[in-house]
Amino acid sequence: MPNKVVSPRDAAALVHRGDTVTTSGFVGAGVPDGLLKALADRFAETGEPGGLTLLFAAGQGDGKGRGLDRLAAPGLVERIIGGHWGLIPALAARAVAGELAGWNFPQGVISHLFRDIAAGKPGTLTHVGLETFVDPRREGGRISAAATDDLVELVSIGGAERLFYHAMPIHVALLRGSTADERGNITMEREALILDNLAQAMAARNSGGVVIVQVDQVVAGGSLCARDVVIPGALVDAVVEAPAELHPQTYASQYNRYFTGRYRAPEDGAAPLPLDIRKVIARRCAFELPVGGVVNLGIGMPEGVAAVAAEEGLLAHVTLTAEPGVIGGQPASGLDFGAATNTEAIIAQNQQFDFYDGGGLDMACLGMAEADRQGNVNVSRFGTRLAGAGGFINISQNARKLVFAGSFTAGGLAVEAGGGALRIAQEGRARKFIEAVQQVTFSGLRAARMQRPVLFVTERCVLELTPAGLRLAEVAPGVDPARDVLALMGFAPCEGEPRPMDARIFTDAPMGLRGDLLEIPLSRRVQFDAGRDLLFINLSRMAIRDRAAIAAVRAAVEAALAPVGRRVDVVVNYDLTRIDETLRHDWAEMVGDLERRLYGRVTRYSGSAFLRRQLGETLEAGRRGTIFDSEAAARAALRG
Incomplete structure (x- = not known):
């Protein structure tokens, strides 16, 4: 040859x-x-x-x-x-x-x-x-x-x-x-x-x-x-x-052996990020990480979520990915973006997008430059400045849960975080929440119609997408909602009483997020929502290892419904739930007892096809209905 x-x-x-x-x-x-x-x-x-x-x-x-x-x-x-x-x-x-x-x-x-x-x-x-x-x-x-x-x-x-x-x-x-x-x-x-x-x-x-x-x-x-x-x-x-x-490994690194996936970098070498606006936003986004799930982090502000996850000891409990084919490990930032250290796998880019487009992401955290009252987002075009969509459209249209991350205003914004509160030292010149975005890179109307959970996380507040548009959901301690939020928006968000953002976000010390996400008490897992007249049971990532755990779940449900005094409809989250093989019959008997005495209609969901099949066998799916693949599908079936 x-x-x-x-x-x-x-x-x-x-x-x-x-x-x-x-x-x-x-x-x-x-x-x-x-x-x-x-x-x-x-x-x-x-x-x-x-x-x-x-x-x-x-x-x-x-x-x-x-x-x-x-x-x-x-x-x-x-x-x-x-x-x-x-x-x-x-x-x-x-x-x-x-x-x-x-x-x-x-x-x-x-x-x-x-x-x-x-x-x-x-x-x-x-x-x-x-x-x-x-x-x-x-x-x-x-x-x-x-x-x-x-x-x-x-x-x-x-x-x-x-x-x-x-x-x-x-x-x-x-x-x-x-x-x-x-x-x-x-x-x-x-x-x-x-x-x-x-x-x-x-x-x-x-x-x-x-x-x-x-x-x-x-x-x-x-x-x-x-x-x-x-x-x-x-x-x-x-x-x-x-x-x-003319052949650097990336434009920031001539050669980094850890980017090849052939070597592992020490996992305790990186210093924590300073408590600035980027870390504040990344911290709030990290509260949404689905432990045991697969996540995409976009370029820019979302890059800090990986560093916060590492600082909080969560990297081993989520699978972070990047669209060019990186799976697992910690994604790099800046001109190294796309590479990662301590990866589990590096696959072809088109195969990664197969996974993304098919709904494989449990959550995506992406940047935002402009957002409007309908929840539309623009990251691609600003007058004569062309950024382009990149993988943003694939990711934002298909992730099961979506978190947009960015500062509330831009151009000269300066904030001070500490002592559990936030202070706006200097306001930004440009507003980012406007009446109508210049270009629709993400359709809020489509996401709302499909009942996708979407949050907009900033340093001073969190907004959530509802069928009627954006609603102010959280406000940082130290921030005046009227002066520092509503007065700087190009539209009035939907009515609702915002709750305070977690004070730990604004304190220069580890937040203990690992314990929050991995060790949820039953009192927080079983909640009756009087406004929606629904009982929510969150068994996500819970391990049922003995009969005492089954009894505890039964008691928590009974305690939550005792003040109601009637049957209620129920939505159960079985994402990554583990039920010991020897306890499957006992679990099914407990569920059947609650259904006979306390439940009206009940729907269940899990993101795992294997777990849906296993639960279907455990709960006799032919008698108790389909186990859905998402919360939105479970709620829609309940309404139907």
């Missing part, structure tokens, strides 16, 4: 005028900077190739000229379909100005589009993007009037609305790995992420295009372990060995 190693100049010559080019990378991880530089240098010298179409999923850049902004010279790129634009300001400015045709699609959609192009499909069919700016009934993802083509259309499948994103042939894939042999086989042992390299290579190959891969070392043909090969040499046309300065 021929030696596929070529010079950067020869690799750039494989790109022709008018080609559609796709690139790998997430922020600064996995970006083929050597290939991008070679392409830009060739255009500067010869004016070729020119007129390119650029297709990328995740943001690839540092905001200072690296990454895709290397291709910003006028005439080199003519069209761009991209997921996140905030790190490529030069290209973004040209797209906003209409100097090139630009579209902003969800990152996960483009990630899946690579796979669908590889499979010869006409495009990607999905619910992701409905009722956001990507929906053709709004903007169709267009960035300016220069984007004239209809690349996404609304369709109906089985009576349900879906979006269909059109496929296109990929002529060139510019990818990146760690080691190549002379035959073009590629491994990724020193990369922080796998991303969509294989899907992109297949898409280009099956489109009749070429695949060019940048690596940091080349070895003899046939010397790589087959199980380590991520991109087979049969898919690769050319390999370029890049110098270290």
